[in-house]
Amino acid sequence: MTIAAEAPSIAGLFASRRRRLTIGAALLAVVLALLAVVSLGSGAVKIAPADVVRVVTAWATGDREALAGRDALIILSIRVPRLVLGSLIGAALAVSGALMQGLFRNPLADPGLVGVSSGAALAAGFTIVLGDRIFGTVAAQLPFVLLPFGAFLGGLASTLILYAIATRHGRTSVAIMLLAGVALGAFAGALTGLLAFVSDDRQLRDLTFWSLGSLSGASWTKVATVTPLILPVLLAVPFLARGLNALLLGEAEAFHLGIPVQALKRAAILMVAVAVGASVASAGVIGFVGIVVPHLLRLLFGPDHRVLLPLAALLGAILLTGADLLARTLVAPAELPIGILTAAIGAPFFLWLLLRRDRTLDA
């Protein structure tokens, strides 16, 4: 038989997965590091890469004397928090996209596209406007504690509604999912619009900020609020990889293969809601990261979630850091909302995906 001839390709099966993960992770980590240096050096005050590296090294080694200058101040108190926040959110959105695509067994799912982000933004809007109404000035100090929680609940509710509508007898209909997502997004958008009527100027600015998405409000406080939400998700997500792989064969098949399907789905939905909620609360609605990143990675490294999920975190961080760099520099000294940029790149990409669709999308 052909067993002998085929043995090498089977032997490569396990080795090649590890190799793809190692090569991919190393490559993306290098790109992210380079991008970080460029990004930390760019802005109203240009700082040379060597100085950026010097400041960051001094900071990392706790060398206080080297941190006295203006460059150090700009880098450490303005640009590093923004870089960290952008990377965290990019990673969160890309991983959420990959999770949702595995959950819905469809490469077109994306938290922005199917209304999860809009739901989170609506809840965040409610938290701001009604929080002010109910708690008065006390709440003005609170929002950043309440916001991620509100956004999380909004994201969770949207994901659950979407799943309940699109999935019947363990099968998810893509058409229904996308249409339900459009309706959910429009509904949340309309309610957010209504909120504008009852808000004051400051609240109105916040609402606009959420619907467009921006990293301009980045601060160490935001990083500190968002990290404990996003980091655990990023660390836990690889444990779902094996189950998500099996789930791609079908819900019944995954059960037959020994996967606790209900628990897996609950965990995935919860993680998406936490990650998207935290992202939206701190930077508003940033679309298309969740669809572009996993798709590129599948083309390069294959669909195995054990490779896909860790690499998605890295490439998501790269994509959003890169987009933020453009947002800050393209029309300097003004700044573009980053959501506009990701949509400008992501939407044509999505259309291209639809154009070259094959059997994969007809499920």
Next chain:
Amino acid sequence: MTTLLEADAVGVTYGRHRPVDGVSLALASGEVLVVVGPNGAGKTTLMKLLTGEVTPTSGQIRLDGEALATIPAWKLASQRAVMAQASRLAFPFTVAEVVRIGIDSVGRALARTARERIIAEALAAADIGHLAGRSYQTLSGGEQQRVQFARTFAQLKAGRTNTDRQVLFLDEPVANLDLSHQIALMESAARLAREGVAVIAVLHDLNLAATFADRILVMSAGRLHALGEPATVITRERVRDVFGVDLCREAEGGLPVVLPQHYAGMRLERGAA
């Protein structure tokens, strides 16, 4: 031969529908049981009940002495493997990866070389070694079906480290296969049966059923219509009752060969012309 799988008056209700009603059977280790019956007779639903995918609304199912509903999914996965009637895949996994996913959970404790050996064996059993590196989505219907067979085959082999008392469920495994691969797949299943695996397969081809089955179960309108050895079950009267087709039936070397009379008539006419 000891009883592995036991169903006692199982039934399920979907709204006003009752696709399976009061079916009892006992499956021994090493036995091949073939389920036949018209479309919509409840064959797939019966399989779903027996695999634990659907919970019966009446009756009891026991697998290796334990109530099926109380066995956790991870343990069940090493006791039985299931090839469903239809399987689609929305992502471009290779054939080898699809088979590997079949043992990722069950074979977790196995050494890498052992897993590679199982995958190679499964690819050979389904005659898809030459397709190992191809994307599953680009395969033909019959090729995809053989990959699904390889996946269940591998799952059984990997589960063997935990138990050798296993059941293989095949729902219309040969529906898209050419003649030689129909026989090859059923032979692979029969080989597993000789190793002690209890095999339960849904087939539409009565000749194939009679050839490979130790016993045949005839389903009709959700009920067990007959259960017994091929020669006693596949009779002219029963096929007329259940399928509404008149048969020419000739015993050749003890096996019933069934041919719808309609066809036989057409052949005679053509021969005369």
